[in-house]
Amino acid sequence: MRKNSFSTKALKNILEIITVKYNTEARLVNLLETELPMYKPGTKIENNIVKKITSDVNWANVFVLASPDYHGSMSGAMKNFLDFFWKEFSGKTFGYIVSSHEKGLTVMDQMRTAVRQCYAWSLPYGISINEREDFDSERQIVSKKLQARMEMLSRDLVVYGGLIYWQFMKDQNSSEPNTFAHYYL
Numbered sequence: 545m546r547k548n549s550f551s552t553k554a555l556k557n558i559l560e561i562i563t564v565k566y567n568t569e570a571r572l573v574n575l576l577e578t579e580l581p582m583y584k585p586g587t588k589i590e591n592n593i594v595k596k597i598t599s600d601v602n603w604a605n606v607f608v609l610a611s612p613d614y615h616g617s618m619s620g621a622m623k624n625f626l627d628f629f630w631k632e633f634s635g636k637t638f639g640y641i642v643s644s645h646e647k648g649l650t651v652m653d654q655m656r657t658a659v660r661q662c663y664a665w666s667l668p669y670g671i672s673i674n675e676r677e678d679f680d681s682e683r684q685i686v687s688k689k690l691q692a693r694m695e696m697l698s699r700d701l702v703v704y705g706g707l708i709y710w711q712f713m714k715d716q717n718s719s720e721p722n723t724f725a726h727y728y729l
Contacts, residue, residue, distance in 0.1 A: 547576065550675045551610040551643035553683060554694065558608055558641070561698035568702055571600050575621040583627040594628075601632045606639070606705035608697070609659075613644035613651045626658045633662040635712030635725060637705035639697050640670030648672040663724075665708050667700055 552574065559570040578593050609626075611618040626633075638659045642648025652670040659666055671693050673679075678687040685691055715725035 548683065549576075549612065549643065550673055550679060550683075551612055551641050552576075553679070554641050554643070554671065554673050554685070554690075555608055555610040557685060558639075558694050558698050558701075561695060562702060565695075565698065566702045571604065573597055573600050573625075575619075575625060580621070580624055580628055583624050597625075598629070598632070601629045604636065605709035606637050606701045607633070607664075608639045608641060608701065609655050610641040611643070611651060611655065613642055613646065613648045616650045618651050618655055622655070623658070626655070626662065630662040633659065633664040635664065635709055635716075637665045637667065637701060637708050639667045639701050641673065641697075642670065643673050643675065645674060645676075646672075667697065667704065669697075671697055 556572065559572060562568050562570045578597060580593065580597065581589050581591070609618075609622060611622045614620075638655070640652045640655055642651045644651065648670075649672075652672075656666045671690070673690060678685060678690045680686045685694075712725045715723040718726065720726060
């Protein structure tokens with residue numbers, strides 16, 4: 545939620561890998577720049593920001609959530625985003641980046657739990673970044689281990705995200721009643 549945050553820097557790096565190396569389109573929804581109103585169940589909010597983000601969320605079949613570690617939890621803006629679009633996340637795959645001086649495991653666990661409750665899928669690992677160890681004074685990534693993890697996350701999101709979403713859509717359109725996608729309808 546800070547301008548020039550390390551989690552956003554890592555996220556932009558992953559989006560670049562996805563678009564350049566895997567020739568796949570990617571979009572960035574920066575919750576600092578596109579502030580969602582507070583989610584209120586039963587209230588329909590129709591403004592340009594909500595319409596733009598809704599369009600992006602409906603378009604995507606894979607998401608990378610990036611959040612700082614705020615006292616062992618995700619940012620309030622991230623939680624609001626997950627609450628706002630929960631239904632649109634069904635059948636889609638998520639990856640995670642957490643900026644933390646520790647490992648950010650509780651933050652990733654909380655994001656995974658929220659995503660699972662939205663009927664979405666999660667990669668079984670995430671990326672934890674530490675600004676002091678992973679970036680230089682120019683905010684460039686210097687950790688080879690972090691770069692390798694970002695390459696792996698990018699590849700796995702493209703491959704597994706595509707497979708899972710393809711199967712989810714196939715199952716939604718089938719007459720087979722005993723599938724997750726059919727149940728979700």
